[in-house]
Amino acid sequence: MEKVIEFIRKKSARVAVIGLGYVGFPLLVELGKVGFEVVGIDIDKKRVDSINRGESYIFDIDSNELGALVKRGRISATADYRILRGIDVICICVPTSLNKTKDPDISHIIECCQEIAKYLKRCQLILVESTTYPGTTREIIKPILEQSGMAVGKDFYLAFSPERIDPGNKEYYLANTPRVVGGITSACTEVARIFFQQITEKVVPVSSTESAEMVKLLENTFRSVNIALVNEVAIICNKLKLDVWDVIEAASTKPFGFTPFYPGPGSGGHCIPVNPYYLSWKLKELNYQTRFIELAGKINRNMPNFVVNRLDELLNKRGKSIKGSFFLILGAAYKRNINDTRKSPAIEIMRILMRKGGKVIYNDPYVPYLKANRKTLRSQALTKGTLARADCVVITTDHSVYDYKWIVRHAKLIFDARNATKGVASNKIVKL
Ligand SMILES: NC(=O)c1ccc[n+]([C@@H]2O[C@H](COP(=O)([O-])OP(=O)(O)OC[C@H]3O[C@@H](n4cnc5c(N)ncnc54)[C@H](O)[C@@H]3O)[C@@H](O)[C@H]2O)c1
Structure with missing residues (x-):
């Protein structure tokens, strides 16, 4: 040794x-x-x-x-x-x-x-x-x-x-x-x-090696469960007509006993949606059902549907439908400032919109192309024209390189699933 x-x-x-x-x-x-x-x-x-x-x-x-x-x-x-x-x-x-x-x-x-x-x-x-x-x-x-x-x-x-x-x-x-x-x-x-x-x-x-293995799964399960909790809180706030982002910001001022997590269009990447299920599988062998893990996975996986339902409502109010409407999706990576699209909720949202007859284009400075519903989509240039043409601009990933003020200025309607437009005042913005 x-x-x-x-x-x-x-x-x-x-x-x-x-x-x-x-x-x-x-x-x-x-x-x-x-x-x-x-x-x-x-x-x-x-x-x-x-x-x-x-x-x-x-x-x-x-x-x-x-x-x-x-x-x-x-x-x-x-x-x-x-x-x-x-x-x-x-x-x-x-x-x-x-x-x-x-x-x-x-x-x-x-x-x-x-x-x-x-x-x-x-x-x-x-x-x-x-x-x-x-x-x-x-x-x-x-x-x-x-x-x-x-x-x-x-x-x-x-x-x-x-x-x-x-x-x-x-x-x-x-x-x-x-x-x-x-x-x-x-x-x-x-x-x-x-x-x-x-x-x-x-x-x-x-x-032991088992403790070290378990540490990682605890960390990822902790994130998955807390993200699911706050995603459900976003759904609750929507039903109560409250701004979930304001609620979280105010709750975060508590100096003890509260850790802020933020809602979003779903959880992606190769870890959070995947790793907790290793524990579920292991515990099945011991005849135990890991209820938190299953429930958190279910809530997080359903968030793209929640986003699409919100888009449906927004368009209905304007006398439009998803079918035939033109969507510009901003951000395809599963989280900000990276180019990883594995299990990205943005792509799932594109798939659902396309299945419902929506016309979908996307922009992501880090993701030049992607596959959705067996189609290859290419990142489109983000121009005043593209923003203005879209019936709805959907912010799915809050990359820091985007100029959100400029985006809001030129878009007709924005659905912001990440609170990326925080601080930008406009009645064109609808948040998750
Ligand atoms: N990506 C993350 O943020 C992250 C964070 C913590 C832990 N992890 C874990 O780390 C592990 C690796 O994840 P990743 O994101 O780097 O994966 P990745 O897919 O980005 O990279 C894995 C690499 O391994 C190579 N590979 C596959 N089989 C091989 C073999 N038999 N011999 C040699 N090379 C082989 C692949 O070609 C690929 O280049 C996974 O278990 C993941 O859950 C990932």
Whole structure:
């Protein structure tokens, strides 16, 4: 153990990051920045080539910074797992998802661990960062790695550390977001703790891999449930003819016992709508139904329908209908200032409007094209003319680059699902 710790402290340990997406790519760059020689592994050849050319494909990573690290030989990428032969620390950041029946799909973790097992060597540290259900590291990953004949805690180290990265967040990033780690044995936790100390200000060790896995699911379930609660409050306020945004703002002045969450057109991304269901699935095995998770998912998934119903009412009042009306959707990403459209409620709203016979165009400076109802839509230029032509402009994502005053000035009617027009006074604006 001392040898690998010394290697890590001196940054002479060679590190591999497997899965170079929203989680793995920033980690690769951070490790390179602090002085490790780090190689990224991904089955997507295009991503590998892009990194080797020093070209970033996600927002939070600057190509100049990446390029400099590639040039200095700190960072490289490959699709070939054989590189693992010379690696001391391996970080697993491959995707996890749900299948059609909402059961966890951890097939990418399994495939990548089968590859790791082929090249496992003594004193290697394996860190799992992909979100998954409690028990995965011990019950699924450990046996695959031990097929090599080596024993965890003795010959190699295995720990789980949930990834907390929040793409687009300029205030909290890898280095200043505390990191939770839980190992299979206490030696595993200790080696993992020292590794993460090299890139993070604060590391929080927990008693087991299961606790670390559960921490992530608690965090995401907490968000999902609170978003659902406030989405339901938005529906209630609409029925009571109250402004939900005013209500939340006033409630937020309470200095204790209230944490503000904000309603919206639904919850998107790859985490909040997905991860809580890992717990539901796990608890079904123990004959327990996770009621909060199910209810929160249901409410959040229904928000695009709520938005479309509100649009229907608005148009009816003006003697129009969704069928035949022209909608300009502002923002396709699932949240502000990023280009990720996975499970984006904006796209779901476009789908419903199109199914109902609405004519839909969208603008998103970060999303040049997208697919909705088997059609490819391209982001349209945001001009005075387009704004004026739309029967309704729908703000689905509150990107900071939009000039909301200018948008309000030129649009006929605006439905603002994000309170993006806060502070802009106009009777053309209708809020969620
Ligand atoms: N995106 C987030 O904000 C976020 C935050 C915290 C945790 N997570 C979790 O982190 C994990 C990764 O998420 P992501 O958003 O980075 O995913 P992603 O889809 O952006 O990237 C995953 C990458 O892994 C690659 N990959 C798939 N299978 C592979 C394999 N067998 N070997 C090598 N590469 C492989 C893919 O080609 C892709 O480039 C997931 O479990 C996710 O739930 C994501």
